[in-house]
Amino acid sequence: MADGFWAKLKAGLSRTAEAMANLLARPMDQQSIEQLRELFIAGDFGVSTANEAVAAAQKVWQSDSTMRKAGPAEAAAAVIESHLQICEPWQPQEKSKPLVLMLLGVNGAGKTTTAAKLVARWQKSHQRCLLGACDTFRAAAGEQLATWADRLGVEIVQGAAGADPAAVAFDSVKAGIARQSDFVILDTAGRLHTKAHLLDELRKVVRVVNKAMPGAPHEKWLVVDGSLGANSLEQAKVFHEAVGLTGLIVTKLDGTAKGGALVAIVRELGVPVRFIGIGEKMEDLQPFDKKAYARSVLGLEV
Ligand SMILES: Nc1nc2c(ncn2[C@@H]2O[C@H](COP(=O)(O)OP(=O)(O)OP(=O)(O)O)[C@@H](O)[C@H]2O)c(=O)[nH]1
Ligand SMILES: [Mg+2]
Known part of the structure; x- marks a missing residue:
């Protein structure tokens, strides 16, 4: 590490x-x-x-x-x-190729950046990745992901601005199967957890992805801004109820004194933290290490 x-x-x-x-x-x-x-x-x-x-x-x-x-x-x-015992190091399930991973969360949490960071990480171990630009809500969102795809030299499936995100997700998974990708990472649009129709849209993406590949999405990871504190617990609860989260990615733990909310979320929801982000660079995303985190909080040597 x-x-x-x-x-x-x-x-x-x-x-x-x-x-x-x-x-x-x-x-x-x-x-x-x-x-x-x-x-x-x-x-x-x-x-x-x-x-x-x-x-x-x-x-x-x-x-x-x-x-x-x-x-x-x-x-x-x-x-x-x-209280973080369930946060064991994450291992992809060998059986699913591709492994389909959906990133969700509120606006600006760090979903798109995290998608790129995950690709950068898995490319290092020679895994084939494919990005699905399911954020069709803003034209700039697709461009942002496409810029990353270009920089990382990774395939991307995009829909036209305003296209149905579920359709883009479907095409991404089908493309991942056809191209024998190891990972298909679906970047979704930021959405308020307080808007029911936006959560419905997310449920639809999940249903349609499952039609493209039974068993998918294998992971539904909520990206949460670690500096939001107690607010992030409320968000996590709503997203968990809507789609059943399988993991958390906590970003922006650099420069926050409120890094404890992840403990409250893990305790309350029983969803493990998989990765944490501490900056904007590709290497600033690392697997979550509960011991190192707990010791860092107390200012102890890791
Ligand atoms: N300091 C810091 N900034 C981060 C981290 N992760 C993401 N960011 C920044 O947060 C901002 C928002 O990140 P995005 O990846 O665009 O967030 P998003 O969730 O895709 O946003 P929407 O698509 O608008 O919902 C960008 O400026 C990122 O560089 C992190 O771990 N630390
Ligand atoms: Mg985004």
Whole structure:
């Protein structure tokens, strides 16, 4: 794993991490305990996780005088990691060729950039990828993906502006089968989770993709902006109810003090985090590593 990546994540979360590390390095008293709890809550980890992490840190502080330097922080990190157990490293199902993956989420979450980053990543291991430009809502959206496809030298299926996204998805999957692609990545239009007809459209894409290839889409990943905090939990709930998510990609964890919402989403929905994004460059997307994340949050060495 790229060391630089975790250093960047840590830097992104540094406002919280530094404050936590400072608090945990001092003798714990009622005031610092409350401050610690507030930091977890401000970071959108959710009240239960905040309480459990603080209690674990406090217990170590009270019981073990020999390892006080990192002990309480280690204990809090272990609590966070324990709530992310379902986030095992993702392995594609061998059986499905192509593996059809749908990216969805609200406007500007990072879907299109993530589609490109996934292609860049899988090309490195010589996997054949095909992009489906199912965001036909804005003409510029198709162009944005086409620019990436060009840069990455990867095939793309596009529809005319205003075309039915489900039809483009269908054609993409058929093209992926014909060309023996390993991955078909469907980029969809950003949509408000509060608009019922937009969620219906998404359901239709899922149904039609399943007609193009029974069992597809194999993955429905919600791309969430990690800096949105508690808002992203609400979004995730609605998308999960609409299509049944199989994973999360949390972007923009660089430069946010609110990196805790992913823990709240995983706890509440039972959907694993698959990748995280910490910048706009291709290598700024990495598989989610629960231990490294939990330790970064507390400012501990990864
Ligand atoms: N800092 C940072 N920026 C990111 C990250 N991921 C995406 N972005 C930026 O976020 C902006 C929106 O990204 P897009 O990929 O266009 O988002 P989208 O979800 O496709 O947006 P719509 O198609 O409009 O719904 C772009 O400027 C990206 O470069 C990330 O991990 N960190
Ligand atoms: Mg987009």
